[in-house]
Amino acid sequence: xxxxxxxxxxxxxxxxxxxxxxxxxxxxxxxxxxxxxxxxxxxxxxxxxxxxxxxxxxxxxxxxxxxxxxxxxxxxxxxxxxxxxxxxxxxxxxxxxxxxxxxxxxxxxxxxxxxxxxxxxxxxxxxxxxxxxxxxxxxxxxxxxxxxxxxxxxxxxxxxxxxxxxxxxxxxxxxxxxxxxxxxxxxxxxxxxxxxxxxxxxxxxxxxxxxxxxxxxxxxxxxxxxxxxxxxxxxxxxxxxxxxxxxxxxxxxxxxxxxxxxxxxxxxxxxxxxxxxxxxxxxxxxxxxxxxxxxxxxxxxxxxxxxxxxxxxxxxxxxxxxxxxxxxxxxxxxxxxxxxxxxxxxxxxxxxxxxxxxxxxxxxxxxxxxxxxxxxxxxxxxxxxxxxxxxxxxxxxxxxxxxxxxxxxxxxxxxxxxxxxxxxxxxxxxxxxxxxxxxxxxxxxxxxxx
Amino acid sequence: xxxxxxxxxxxxxxxxxxxxxxxxxxxxxxxxxxxxxxxxxxxxxxxxxxxxxxxxxxxxxxxxxxxxxxxxxxxxxxxxxxxxxxxxxxxxxxxxxxxxxxxxxxxxxxxxxxxxxxxxxxxxxxxxxxxxxxxxxxxxxxxxxxxxxxxxxxxxxxxxxxxxxxxxxxxxxxxxxxxxxxxxxxxxxxxxxxxxxxxxxxxxxxxxxxxxxxxxxxxxx
Numbered sequence: 287x288x289x290x291x292x293x294x295x296x297x298x299x300x301x302x303x304x305x306x307x308x309x310x311x312x313x314x315x316x317x318x319x320x321x322x323x324x325x326x327x328x329x330x331x332x333x334x335x336x337x338x339x340x341x342x343x344x345x346x347x348x349x350x351x352x353x354x355x356x357x358x359x360x361x362x363x364x365x366x367x368x369x370x371x372x373x374x375x376x377x378x379x380x381x382x383x384x385x386x387x388x389x390x391x392x393x394x395x396x397x398x399x400x401x402x403x404x405x406x407x408x409x410x411x412x413x414x415x416x417x418x419x420x421x422x423x424x425x426x427x428x429x430x431x432x433x434x435x436x437x438x439x440x441x442x443x444x445x446x447x448x449x450x451x452x453x454x455x456x457x458x459x460x461x462x463x464x465x466x467x468x469x470x471x472x473x474x475x476x477x478x479x480x481x482x483x484x485x486x487x488x489x490x491x492x493x494x495x496x497x498x499x500x501x502x503x504x505x506x507x508x509x510x511x512x513x514x515x516x517x518x519x520x521x522x523x524x525x526x527x528x529x530x531x532x533x534x535x536x537x538x539x540x541x542x543x544x545x546x547x548x549x550x551x552x553x554x555x556x557x558x559x560x561x562x563x564x565x566x567x568x569x570x571x572x573x574x575x576x577x578x579x580x581x582x583x584x585x586x587x588x589x590x591x592x593x594x595x596x597x598x599x600x601x602x603x604x605x606x607x608x609x610x611x612x613x614x615x616x617x618x619x620x621x622x623x624x625x626x627x628x629x630x631x632x633x634x635x636x637x638x639x640x641x642x643x644x645x646x647x648x649x650x651x652x653x654x655x656x657x658x659x660x661x662x663x664x665x666x667x668x669x670x671x672x673x674x675x676x677x678x679x680x681x682x683x684x685x686x687x688x689x690x691x692x693x694x695x696x697x698x699x700x701x702x703x704x705x706x707x708x709x710x711x712x713x714x715x716x717x718x719x720x721x722x723x724x725x726x727x728x729x730x731x732x733x734x735x736x
Numbered sequence: 737x738x739x740x741x742x743x744x745x746x747x748x749x750x751x752x753x754x755x756x757x758x759x760x761x762x763x764x765x766x767x768x769x770x771x772x773x774x775x776x777x778x779x780x781x782x783x784x785x786x787x788x789x790x791x792x793x794x795x796x797x798x799x800x801x802x803x804x805x806x807x808x809x810x811x812x813x814x815x816x817x818x819x820x821x822x823x824x825x826x827x828x829x830x831x832x833x834x835x836x837x838x839x840x841x842x843x844x845x846x847x848x849x850x851x852x853x854x855x856x857x858x859x860x861x862x863x864x865x866x867x868x869x870x871x872x873x874x875x876x877x878x879x880x881x882x883x884x885x886x887x888x889x890x891x892x893x894x895x896x897x898x899x900x901x902x903x904x905x906x907x908x909x910x911x912x913x914x915x916x917x918x919x920x921x922x923x924x925x926x927x928x929x930x931x932x933x934x935x936x937x938x939x940x941x942x943x944x945x946x947x948x949x950x951x952x953x954x955x956x957x
Binding site for chain 2: 307310311314324325326327328331332334335336337338339341342344345346347348351352355359362363364365366367368369373377416417418419422435436437441442445464465467468469471472475476479480493495496498504505506507509510512513514524529530531532533534535536538539546548549550551552553554555556557558559560561562564565566567568576578582583585586587588590591650656658660661
């Protein structure tokens with residue numbers, strides 16, 4: 287995580303162009319989500335049911351993981367149990383290097399989380415992101431600024447600039463238009479798909495009943511990455527399981543409509559085992575890497591419902607803080623309300639992200655799985671205040687303001703020395719400074735001035 | 737196949753975490769955990785007119801749908817190929833595409849069975865589908881039936897021949913039966929490939945086809 291939260295948010299807020307782009311994008315997504323959910327009868331009932339289903343899955347997760355792994359193995363796939371990010375990255379890198387080292391990647395938040403691309407590159411593998419936005423930010427050396435639209439922070443001109451600087455685009459020939467940029471990307475990336483040894487993807491869901499991987503995409507890169515290369519590697523967060531196809535049906539309908547208002551994404555790809563005899567394409571080898579990386583720590587505690595997140599981005603789009611800053615201000619791969627909760631739980635740092643919230647609860651109301659994000663943000667704040675200094679400060683304030691005399695004494699002292707007390711300074715560090723009035727209300731009341 | 741890492745330790749750790757019971761949010765109290773979800777129902781679905789719903793939803797995701805009689809399928813596809821100036825067609829393996837393939841060849845086009853190199857060079861991909869989903873306008877492609885995954889994905893134009901009687905109502909109708917054993921690849925396709933990555937302006941034809949045509953084959957006259 288680079289810099290401080292204050293520094294990153296200040297930079298983001300100062301960038302009025304970025305702000306305009308973020309606002310326009312999230313407003314569009316919010317409208318699309320409303321439209322999309324209107325296509326379902328009793329959408330709120332389905333969201334409540336999704337919360338109940340996820341609770342069931344998490345309570346049975348070890349058994350479901352076992353069933354899932356056994357099915358993958360029975361279908362001829364390989365399974366890797368990866369307790370840490372390093373375990374997962376090492377396994378994927380070994381497989382990729384053994385297969386020839388040319389990797390095409392379909393967008394995966396879990397792979398970003400474990401820094402997979404860096405590990406692959408360090409081992410001499412050629413990795414290319416194939417989702418258009420992810421490819422652009424890979425070329426630019428950046429991280430995603432939104433779950434669904436990773437290059438949200440770039441407009442057509444700055445995207446063209448990246449393609450000219452890093453992808454060999456001719457500035458005179460490449461028009462800075464969505465159509466032309468897309469055509470350029472298609473032409474540039476198609477040979478990479480055809481030549482690749484390995485396709486690495488994430489998984490939106492995994493179905494325990496049949497050992498299946500479900501991948502939800504719009505561009506076609508996920509399908510190409512899982513049809514053409516000889517090896518397919520899936521980076522699967524252990525919590526992304528559902529028990530069976532009835533549960534998957536509920537989740538898949540909620541995901542697409544919550545993320546972008548589509549009834550389903552352009553491609554919902556269901557992979558079960560490697561290619562079978564008689565098929566003219568598909569991978570010979572399928573590897574599923576089951577990733578923990580801190581998820582099991584959350585399984586039963588106060589934050590366990592965060593494991594129900596299906597990465598739709600709906601909470602980002604309604605958040606009054608996210609719309610001011612975009613995703614980079616959050617400092618890690620997960621942003622918005624879900625990032626503010628998940629980052630301190632899975633990564634080092636980010637504990638102050640829960641302060642970047644108005645606690646309005648809009649995120650909770652948008653979540654397709656009804657994760658109580660507001661409660662989780664409050665719990666994170668409460669946990670941060672557990673340090674002795676924090677407790678003492680709150681206790682002192684509570685004592686001072688528990689009696690009229692204590693209140694008047696402390697506020698009088700505050701009027702005289704508002705800038706000086708450590709408590710006031712700590713308070714003001716991330717807030718608008720306290721500005722006590724010169725004549726308090728109770729004085730004016732007694733004097734008959736009110 | 738092979739298993740790497742320590743399954744026992746991985747799962748024992750998870751079981752230990754769950755052993756003491758799961759925290760229950762006292763503020764936004766969760767519903768009772770349940771394994772059985774409710775049925776998903778769709779407001780725009782007319783169960784008495786699945787074909788009509790399919791056409792409306794597929795058009796809504798930018799697929800172009802034509803309803804033809806069985807004897808006219810060949811000419812319909814030839815017409816589409818001509819309209820795009822197609823010279824080469826790649827086809828997937830379903831036998832019910834044979835008549836269409838013959839019509840294309842008779843019209844002077846090259847028609848070759850799919851392999852990745854052929855697919856990458858072709859102007860048009862011709863496939864069938866095992867189902868259509870009325871509630872979402874999706875085509876359902878099954879690699880065990882088609883013999884491949886990418887015949888309708890690599891070329892810029894995808895033509896899918898789908899008998900009307902294969903249209904089912906909802907995704908559940910396609911997904912629930914997978915419990916008995918899915919194929920190696922099943923894809924629900926909703927129109928052309930698309931992105932909003934550049935200024936959130938919808939652009940079609942990224943890595944997959946720019947044009948998707950569904951030729952709905954009605955009952956014999």
